[in-house]
Amino acid sequence: MTKTTDARPHLRILAASWEGGGNVPPTLAAIRALASRGHDVRLIADDTMRTEAIEAGARFLPWQRAPNRPDRSFESCFIRDWETADALAGFQRGCERIFVGPARSYAEDILETLATEPTDMLLGSDLLFGSMLAGEVAKVPTALLASNISLWPLPGHPPFGPGFQPALSAADRARDAEVSALIEQAWDGFLPCLNATRAHFGAAPLAHVREQPLSAGRYLLATSASFDFPAERLPDHLRYVGPLLELPSWAHQRWRRPPARKMRPLVLVSFSTTNQGQADVLQRVISGLAGEPVEVVVTLGKALEDLRLKSSANVTIVANAVHDDILTKASAVVTHGGHGTVMRSLHHGVPLVVLPMGRDQNDNAARVDYHGAGLHLDPSISPQRLAEAVRRVLSEPSFAARASALGRAIAREGPGPARLVAEIEDFALSPSRRTLSAA
Template identity: 85%
Template sequence: MIKTTDAGPPLRILAVGWEGGGNVPPTLAAVRALADRGHDVRLIADDTMRAEAIEAGARFLPWKRAPNRPDRSPESCFIRDWETADHLAGFQRGCERIFVGPAQAYAEDILEALAMEPSDILLGSDLLFGSMLAGEIAKVPTALLATSISLWPLPGHPPFGPGFQPAQSVAGSARDAEVSAMAEQVWDHFLPCLNAARAHFGVAPLAHVHEQPLSAGRHLLATSSSFDFPTEHLPDHVRYVGPLLEAPSWARERWAGQPAHKTQPLVLVSFSTTNQGQADVLQRVISGLAGEPVEVVVTLGKALEGLRLQSAANVTILANAAHDDLLSKARAVVTHGGHGTVMRSLCHGVPLVILPMGRDQNDNAARVDYHGAGLRLDPSVPPQMVGGAVRRVLSEPSFAERALALGRAITEEGPGPARLVAEIEDFVLRSAQGALSAA
């Protein structure tokens, strides 16, 4: 970990954001930490993030040419991965509509912002290839913020997506190599689009899509090295900064309730800040816990506002609530496995039952399973299997013990916001020294 030193002159920082649900709070946490440090931060992002960005201390710029969501309703979502049960098809939609397809539009907006005011660093997104391209074209030191685990496998890690455990055999290594090759083909389906954007700006084509992130000098992972799989060695440009656990602006209301039966364990149920078609899964979870000797609190969030669910006497359904208050009392969490929910639960030492529904959730669940801090279920399981998994997590002490130990390890790594600030300041300093040496 880089130690924070005297801040020196304020840095001029252009940060990049996009409305993807769970990626928004970590992005805003990064902005807040940098602004609180005294740096001049501009955030270019969807209009949905305007008020939050200003409250966090940034000056806000909206996307003009690039996709820009005016609100957080399901209707305004560009990816709409809940409309298909095929996770690969959902990922391809993301590539086509946000990640790679509009790269030229994102880059044009960012380059315009850099032309308006110079910046010492561009803090891009690990999913917005237009932000990487803009940094390369403008020759501005560029760091990419990954708001979850690394999208690109680290040495010794399985490929992103399927939720594999690390390979332990020749067969496992062959599996990883085969899936990695398939993933490269999926990415490279969008190579003509990316190279067309590069040609528009007069830069040379790439042989593979995955080469574009290598143009950035730093990849900052807003997760914990203790949570992640062990790696053979960490590439020099990759740094763990720790989780950035800012609460969503719409979920800061404190939960003042008390369990009806204080002798029964409290179970928190939470399934995402964005629509993933999770209503059916959530209903089966509630049904599975209805007959159990537990008190259940379900938080819906923006994704499920107004959803009508069949409840039970031991179930309380809230539109939203600050999870930290609930987790201080909870004995287990049932969730889709979004990175923010998982990390927040572990930081409180609470074990999990995870029913992943796509995105990074399979891989987060694999890490929870690897550490023995919870159980992973297929989201199609019947209600009784959910109830059985929660019973097991509550009755077998090892799950709580391992969740508590993992939470302590995450905390001991240091606070994510401070580590992110230190890494960015160090990166800018090293970039300036390198430029002087080259001159």
């Protein structure tokens, strides 16, 4: 490992990522922070991230064997979870097509890249099991970046997925244990595939899929401890680094509020940058707010920019916009509950109405509800009930007060990019802590 002239560490880092929508901005924010600090960063990822990665300061390498999206159209998406019947089917498709199924291809690409030049550490993805395995096989210090809350429940937390609140009773604890067992069973449905991949590289078989992430020495959560549920204790390898709020490269349109509408509360409606089959939900939200004394701005995002929706006089629909411009003036946000949208809204102290569509969104919505910073609703809600919920969030001051308090608590933890850099430098320079304790 070489040193820079000001005695700061100069690390040679290989980062691995994939085009999953909401995980892209935090990955780019991490790269930008590391490169700005003077570290040499290479990113191996889908071709969709090439231009952004280079602009952030990385040297870019595309996946060769592993799945590689050429663009961000919904047609190019590998998982296509909007086609599945339920959340479990969507999860299984993700495991089959990206997370576990192609682990050998991801690992081979990473190992080939590691062999081309010296590398001090690998920054893998918490969802790419091939990145974890490659670090284990190459014996390169490996940290995993999670773009949101932990996939694996922390002590005292409910299982990831259903959007449960923390257990308060024996019945709640029994519920959590039963669902956790079902989730582990779903993961372990891919254990034969993972162990076959491990055998190909000469690695010993695992008893459970969840053991593979334990081969990494750090698990970095790009979320806030203040936002998350309280944990009884944290595993030694886990670190909260805070939100990494990089704007998507395509969200460039500056938004300015028309002077004639300044007297009405402003509501931002945002339902993901990727297609989750949310056209019907978006239409019901717009219909519910059409007759309300509010101004509504709907941002569609890259994958939905061609969506055609019925609008009304108080609703403005734009393909994209810089959310910060809107949030500085907004009184409420109606959203699917993607981590980036939730964190950015709380950063501005804006309460939320969350209608989760799947993925991590149920759990983000549960945390918004837990902190009193908004409401968690079923996405099948009627337009009338949606309007009532928005009216409540706008009229009851406690929602805005708690959203603002939570935003301040998150800010007090410190800026995410700087904390991420500090954790990576500490990890890379502390050989004794590169191997995870099983505690």
